[in-house]
Amino acid sequence: xxxxxxxxxxxxxxxxxxxxxxxxxxxxxxxxxxxxxxxxxxxxxxxxxxxxxxxxxxxxxxxxxxxxxxxxxxxxxxxxxxxxxxxxxxxxxxxxxxxxxxxxxxxxxxxxxxxxxxxxxxxxxxxxxxxxxxxxxxxxxxxxxxxxxxxxxxxxxxxxxxxxxxxxxxxxxxxxxxxxxxxxxxxxxxxxxxxxxxxxxxxxxxxxxxxxxxxxxxxxxxxxxxxxxxxxxxxxxxxxxxxxxxxxxxxxxxxxxxxxxxxxxxxxxxxxxxxxxxxxxxxxxxxxxxxxxxxxxxxxxxxxxxxxxxxxxxxxxxxxxxxxxxxxxxxxxxxxxxxxxxxxxxxx
Ligand code: MRU
Numbered sequence: 001x002x003x004x005x006x007x008x009x010x011x012x013x014x015x016x017x018x019x020x021x022x023x024x025x026x027x028x029x030x031x032x033x034x035x036x037x038x039x040x041x042x043x044x045x046x047x048x049x050x051x052x053x054x055x056x057x058x059x060x061x062x063x064x065x066x067x068x069x070x071x072x073x074x075x076x077x078x079x080x081x082x083x084x085x086x087x088x089x090x091x092x093x094x095x096x097x098x099x100x101x102x103x104x105x106x107x108x109x110x111x112x113x114x115x116x117x118x119x120x121x122x123x124x125x126x127x128x129x130x131x132x133x134x135x136x137x138x139x140x141x142x143x144x145x146x147x148x149x150x151x152x153x154x155x156x157x158x159x160x161x162x163x164x165x166x167x168x169x170x171x172x173x174x175x176x177x178x179x180x181x182x183x184x185x186x187x188x189x190x191x192x193x194x195x196x197x198x199x200x201x202x203x204x205x206x207x208x209x210x211x212x213x214x215x216x217x218x219x220x221x222x223x224x225x226x227x228x229x230x231x232x233x234x235x236x237x238x239x240x241x242x243x244x245x246x247x248x249x250x251x252x253x254x255x256x257x258x259x260x261x262x263x264x265x266x267x268x269x270x271x272x273x274x275x276x277x278x279x280x281x282x283x284x285x286x287x288x289x290x291x292x293x294x295x296x297x298x299x300x301x302x303x304x305x306x307x308x309x310x311x312x313x314x315x316x317x318x319x320x321x322x323x324x325x326x327x328x329x330x331x332x333x334x335x336x337x338x339x340x341x342x343x344x345x346x347x348x
Contacts, residue, residue: 034063048164053095141173158249160236244320244337245282282317
């Protein structure tokens with residue numbers, strides 16, 4: 001399958017596709033510093049929970065590869081400072097913190113080794129996280145495919161696609177796999193105000209891969225469902241709490257309420273690194289608020305009066321009652337989520 005690669009690691013340089021320029025320009029940017037990676041995550045050159053996690057792992061390595069500390073305690077202190085800095089780039093996607101912690105654990109487990117070898121192991125861990133993501137997404141796709149049938153209409157929101165991961169995407173993985181098998185799924189992609197990930201990114205990558213994709217504005221989801229065009233909703237996630245409440249791009253909550261109203265199954269594609277059993281419910285998930293200009297301006301033009309009050313939460317939480325199944329790489333999780341998420345996390 002030919003999909004666009006948003007993240008590459010070559011010759012000790014992180015290469016990211018600048019997603020703020022899509023679909024108009026395909027530009028790759030090189031990053032050799034942790035500050036550059038922090039900025040790329042913050043301004044959303046790279047975005048989507050798994051892609052943020054992978055980039056952060058490389059970013060943390062870039063931040064410590066030239067560290068001059070010779071003993072483990074001072075090296076680990078430096079690593080912790082750099083990790084905290086990188087963790088401040090965005091708050092909601094738990095993959096960011098998960099990836100950073102994985103690197104910190106790798107360092108701790110190997111504290112008896114010379115610092116130069118620990119640095120090498122941190123790079124290897126980042127590369128492992130990168131490669132694992134591709135495998136995870138393919139398995140999510142296989143599992144979701146068992147819930148779908150040829151000819152279905154599928155609605156998705158935001159971009160939980162190849163661009164948000166390393167390959168295949170999560171919500172889009174079954175779409176790509178179905179396409180490979182000659183199925184004909186009809187995909188509807190919500191535009192996803194205010195950043196338009198649905199029209200600028202999801203429609204871009206699905207169209208490039210030759211899939212049947214139709215863009216609708218967010219306020220059209222209800223009518224498309226009422227017309228019987230949607231057989232399933234599939235969305236990604238930024239953090240799944242222990243009770244199954246799920247944070248995803250702003251607007252997902254509304255789509256879940258509509259799906260419930262029209263009796264349409266609502267599936268969350270969730271890699272296990274996005275499941276956070278430490279967060280009890282959706283109420284405890286930190287929700288990012290982004291700058292007001294995302295709402296008041298589009299393409300350099302004001303779309304609201306100057307100085308108007310704006311509220312711009314970037315994510316919302318879908319209550320677990322609205323979710324038909326949470327589909328991971330290790331299997332399909334159905335209610336009771338509180339019990340079944342623990343079980344799936346224990347599975348190899
Ligand atoms: O603000 P973004 O573009 O990073 O938000 C992305 C989403 O909400 C995705 O649906 C989520 O991260 C899952 S990506 C597989």
